Amino acid sequence: MVGDVVSRTTLRHVRDIMAGAGGAQAKLNDIVVAIAEGTHADVCSIYLSRRHELLELFATKGLDQQAVHNTTLKFGEGLTGQIARRAKPLRLRHAQISPDFAYRPETGEEAFTSFMGVPVLYGGNVIGVLSIQHRLEHGYGDDEVEALEIIAMVVAEMVAGVLIPHEPSDVMVGDIQRPRTLEGLGLVDGVARGQAVFHQQRLNVARLIAEDGAAELIRLEEAVLEVQRGLNDLQLADDEHDQDET
Numbered sequence: 282m283v284g285d286v287v288s289r290t291t292l293r294h295v296r297d298i299m300a301g302a303g304g305a306q307a308k309l310n311d312i313v314v315a316i317a318e319g320t321h322a323d324v325c326s327i328y329l330s331r332r333h334e335l336l337e338l339f340a341t342k343g344l345d346q347q348a349v350h351n352t353t354l355k356f357g358e359g360l361t362g363q364i365a366r367r368a369k370p371l372r373l374r375h376a377q378i379s380p381d382f383a384y385r386p387e388t389g390e391e392a393f394t395s396f397m398g399v400p401v402l403y404g405g406n407v408i409g410v411l412s413i414q415h416r417l418e419h420g421y422g423d424d425e426v427e428a429l430e431i432i433a434m435v436v437a438e439m440v441a442g443v444l445i446p447h448e449p450s451d452v453m454v455g456d457i458q459r460p461r462t463l464e465g466l467g468l469v470d471g472v473a474r475g476q477a478v479f480h481q482q483r484l485n486v487a488r489l490i491a492e493d494g495a496a497e498l499i500r501l502e503e504a505v506l507e508v509q510r511g512l513n514d515l516q517l518a519d520d521e522h523d524q525d526e527t
Contacts, residue, residue: 290319291315291316291318291319291320291428291432292431292432292435294315294319295312295315295316295432295435295436295439296435298311298312298315299312299435299439305439306339306340308439309327309339309340309439310340310342312327312340312436312439313325313326313327313340313341313342314342316342316411316413316429316432317342317343317413320413320425320428320429322343322413322414322415323343323393323414323415323416324341324342324343324344324390324393324412324413324414324415325341325342325343325411325412325413325414326338326340326341326342326343326344326361326411326412326413326414327339327340327341327401327409327410327411327436328354328361328365328409328410328412329401329408329409329440330365330407330408330409331353334355334356334365335353335354335355335356336353336354336355336356336361336362336365336409336410337350337352337353338350338351338352338353338388339409341388343393343414344388344389344390345387345388345389347387348385348387348388348389351387352385352387352388354383354385356407358383359381359382359383359385360373360376360379360381360382360383360396360398360412361398361410361412362383363381364398364399364400364410364412365400365407365409365410367400368400368402368407369400370397370398370399370400370426370429370430371396371397371398372395372396372397372398372421372425372426373395373396373397374394374395374418374419374420375394375395375418376393376394376395376396376414377391377394390414392416393414393415393416394414394415394416394417394418394419395414395415395417395418395419395420395421396412396413396414397412397413397414397421397425397426397429398410398411398412398413398429399411399412399426399429399430399433400433401433401436401437401440402433402434402437403437403438403440403441404441408437408440408441409436409437409440411429411432411433411436413429
């Protein structure tokens with residue numbers, strides 16, 4: 282199946298799940314089912330990053346449900362851990378003959394032959410791994426990798442925007458629970474100290490990637506300059522008002 286069709290159909294299903302009722306765990310459970318069905322995979326699993334570069338199985342369709350929240354892998358351990366450490370996709374026709382394969386008997390994954398996984402990235406950090414598996418030998422094409430990467434982008438927003446704020450736990454999503462230095466475009470000169478708040482407004486995103494990134498950056502810079510001019514005008518008006526009063 283063409284990757285574009287898989288991604289559009291599955292993304293629509295994932296979007297509906299995210300917008301529906303239910304807690305974060307229930308949504309993750311439904312999402313792995315939707316992805317498995319959309320990609321015709323026998324298994325779909327989501328591992329999320331915890332403290333000390335530890336991945337925990339948070340949801341799966343196809344593996345033993347007893348492994349959920351019990352199976353863990355360190356960054357660099359197993360195929361999933363390698364994806365997290367390298368922050369790059371991995372696809373294998375015969376997963377179990379790979380020297381990086383780490384057997385976890387509680388998962389029951391010995392019944393599956395082929396494996397593909399992609400990192401779940403948020404803010405440039407690996408916050409988890411999304412993977413699919415097939416019982417029979419399957420060669421994953423570039424379009425399938427791209428489709429799963431697009432789905433992982435949506436999963437990342439759900440994990441960071443829903444799971445962490447509303448169901449606090451010891452899950453670490455990159456460094457977003459630690460002090461961070463935020464860089465951006467300055468509106469006025471000076472130094473300020475304050476609390477940065479991430480506001481996630483629900484948007485109906487029709488296009489995930491801009492057609493012309495350079496043009497979008499120019500538009501942003503022009504908008505910032507316009508705001509700066511507006512602030513300068515306000516400051517001048519305030520200074521003139523003070524002079525008139527004196």
